[in-house]
Amino acid sequence: MARKVEEEEYEEDEGESIERVFEGQEVPDWKEQVTARALAVSALLGFMFSVIVMKLNLTTGIIPSLNVSAGLIGFFLLHSWTRLLDKAGIPGVKPFTRQENTVVQTCVVACSGIAFSGGFGSYMFGMSERISEQSGEVRDEDSIKNPSLGWMIGFLFIVSFLGLFSVVPLRKACTSHHSTDLYSQHFDFTNIMIIDYKLIYPSGTATAHLINSFHTPQGAKLAKLQVKTLGKFFAMSFSWGFFQWFYTGGKDCGFSSFPTLGLEARRQKFYFDFSATYLGVGMICPYLVNLSVLLGGIISWGIMWPIIEHKKGDWYPADLKPSSLRGIVGYRVFISISLILGDGLYNFLKVLTRTMTALVAQVRGMMSGPTLPISEAGGDLTPAETFDDQRRTELFMKDQIPNTLALSAYVITAVISVITVPRIFHQLRWYHVATSYVIAPVLAFCNAYGCGLTDWSLATTYGKLAIFLVGAWAGASNGSIIAGLAACGVMIGIVSTASDLTQDFKTGYMTLASPRSMFVSQVIGTAMGCVIAPSVFWLFYKAFGDIGTPGSEYPSPNALVYRNMAILGVQGLGSLPKHCLDLCIIFFVGAIVVNLARDLAGPNIAQFIPLPMAMAIPFYLGPYFGIDMCIGSLIRFVWDHVDGARAKAFAPPVASGLICGDGIWTLPQSVLALAGVRPPICMKFLPRATNIQVEAFIKSLPPPPG
DSSP, X not given: OHHHHHHHHHSOOXXXXXXXHTTXXXXXXXXXXXXXXHHHXXXXXXXXXXXXXXXXXXXXXXXXXXHHXXXXXXXXXXXXXXXXXXXXXXTTOOOOOHHHHHHHHHHHHHHHHHHHHTOTTTTTGGGSHHHHHHTTOOOOGGGOOOOOHHHHHHHHHHHTTHHHHTTGGGOOOOOOOOSSGGGSSOOOHHHIXXXXXXXXXXXXXXXXXXXXXXXXXXXXXXXXXXHHHHHHHHHHHXXXXXXXXXXXXXXXXXXXXXXXXXXXXXXXXXXOOOOHHHHHHHHHSOHHHHHHHHHHHIIIIIIIHHHHHTTBTTTBOTTSOTTOTTTHHHHHHXXXXXXXXXXXXXXXXXXXXXXXXXXXXXXXXXXXXXXXXXXXXXXXXXXXXXXHHHHHXXXXXXXXXXXXXXXXXXXXXXXXXXXXXXXXXXTSOHHHHHHHHHHHHHHHHXXXXXXXXXXXXXXXXXXXXXXXXXXXXXXXXXXXXXXXXXXHHHHHHHHHHHHHHHHHHHHXXXXXXXXXXXXXHHHHHHHHHHHHHHHHHHHHHHHSTTTTOTTSSOOOHHHHHHHHHHHHHHHOSTTSOTXXXXXXXXHHHHHHHHHHHHHHHOHHHHTTSOOHHHXXXXXXXXXXXXXXXXXXXXXXXXXXXXXXXXXXXXXXXXXXXXXXXHHHTHHHHHHHHHTTOOOSOBOOOXXXXXXXHHHHHHHHSOOOOO
16 A cells, blocks of 8 residues: 555656646746855756766766756755755745756756866867877877866867857747737747747756656655665765775776676676666666667677787788777777767758758748647647646746847857967867857757757767868868867857757746746856866866776777767878778668668667667777666666656666766765875786786795895
C-alpha cells in the first residue's frame, strides 16, 4: 500500500492545468525575480558545474544534460535558505518562487555552458604546442597559441555575448489575426518560435515541468527526497574518488588500471575503470548512445586497430613515434573525424531541410488564417491547455526586451569584436570575423529553430564548417590553422548561446518568468562563465601537467581531433597514411547511410540502429568509458523494470550525485597536486612473468641501511 502511495506521488497528472494550481499566486516583477540570493546560488552552482563539465571535456567530451541537477539543487539551496531565515525570525524574507528557481537554472546552465562552448577540450586547447606536437607538424610559431588566462577570458567576453543579440536582426513582421490588441503587433524572434510556431524545445519544456512541480506541495515533498538521494550518492562518489587517489602514486597506477577483462584486453582499452562519473552518465544517456559507444569501441579497438597494427612496415613505417599521425594514430584520428563529419553533414542537411520546410508551412499558415495557440481555431486544444497558454502568453508579452537596445548591442559588440579578435589571433583577419557576424544571425535562427524541433543543437557542426571554410580562405600559410580554430570558436560562441537563450525563453514562458529576467540572468550567467570556465581550466592545466597527453588522466582527445580538422582543411589529404583515405571515405559514406537507414526504418527499428557520432568517440580514445556507461545503462534498465516509478523519479538524482561527487573531488585533487602532495601508494598490475623478474630484481638489491 505504501508503494502505491509513492507511485501516485511520482506520477504527474498531465490533464490538470498547471497555471490553475498557481492561479492565486502573484507573479513577481522581473526585477524581483533576479534576486541577490539567486545570483549568489547561481555563482556557487555555476562554479561546481563548470568543474564537472571541464572534467568531462578533458576526458571523453561526452556531456549529458545537467539542467535537471541545476534546477533541483537550486531549488534545495534557495528553499533551505528561505526556511532558515524564517525560522531565525528575520523579517521581510521574500518567498522563494518558481520564477526565481528558473533564473537560477538559467544562470547556472549559461555559466557552465561556457565551459563547453569555450572549447577548452576542443578548438581552444587544440591551438596549443602540446597538441601540435602530437599532430607531427613541423614546428611553426604562427600555428601555435598556448593557453593563457588573460587572452582566454578576453576572447570569451568578446564572442560569447553576440549570440544573445544575434536573433534580433531576424525580426519578422508577423501580425496576428487575433482580435485583441495584445497580439496585434510585430513579434520578434523568440515570440515567433515560442508563441506563433509553438515549438516544443524538449529540454526547456522538461525543465519547466520540473520547476513547476517543485513548487507544488507534492512536488516539494518529492524534491526533498530527490535532493537527499543526490546528496547521499554525491558523498559516496566523492569518498570513492578520495579513496582511489591513495593508489595512484605513479604512471598507470590505481583502480583505473585494473585489468578487469585481462591484460591483453586492457592493452586494447577494454576494461572497467571504476569511474563513478561515467556510471552516472550511462544512467542519464539513452541506451542507444551507450551501446553505440561500446559498438564503436569493439569495431575499432577490437577489430580494426589490431589488424592495421599487423600492417606496420607495410602501410606505415615501423619506426615512427607512437603519437605520429603517419602511423596507427593517423587511422584512429582521421577515421573518427570522417564519421563525425559524415554524421554532422547528414544531420545538418536534415535539420536545415526540416527547418525550412516547417518554416515555410508555418508562414503560409499564418498568412491564411489564425495560428496562435489561444485562437478559437485551435480546436484540438483542451480547456486546461487553452487557459495555460492564455496566461503564459499574456505575461510573456510583457517586459519585452527593447529591439533598439538589443540591435545596438549586437552592432557595438560586433564592431568591438572585429577590432579586437584579430589582435588576440593575428592569423585571423578582420574580414573573416566580420563575415562571420554577417551570417551568424541566419545560422543562429536555423540552429534555434532546429533545436526547437529536434532538441539537437548543431553548434559544433557550424564550428567545424568554419574551420574548413576560414582555414581554406586564409590559405596554406600565415597560421591558417589558428585562423580556422579561432573562427570555429567565434561561430560556436554565437550559435550555441543563441539556441540556449531561446531554450531558456521556453522554460521561462512555461514558468511565467519574465523575458527580461531570463535575458538578464542569461547575460549574468554568461559573464560568470567567461571568468569561471577559463579559471577552472587554468586550475586543471596547472595542477595536472600532462593534460592533453595520450594515456594521461585528462587526454583531451577532441583537441587533437579539432586541430587535425584544421590541418586537413589547410593541407589537404596528401599527408594521410596508406589506405587511410579509402577507409575515411568508407566510414564517411557509412555514417550517412546509417543515418538514412535510421530515418527510413521508423522508430521501432531505428532504436536498434547505432548512432555514428557516438560510435566515433571511442575510435581514438578507446572503449573503456563505454563499458562504464553500459554498466550504468544496465543498472537503469534493471531499475526501470523492477520499479519504474521510483526509477523515473530517482535515477536522475542518483546519476547526478555520482557525476557531481566525482567531479567535485577534482578540486581538492588539484589543490593537492599544486601543493606537491603525491599519493603514497602505486597499485599496478603486471603479467606473471614480468612480476617474477621484478621480484628477482628487488631481491638482488642490497638491503637498505639500518
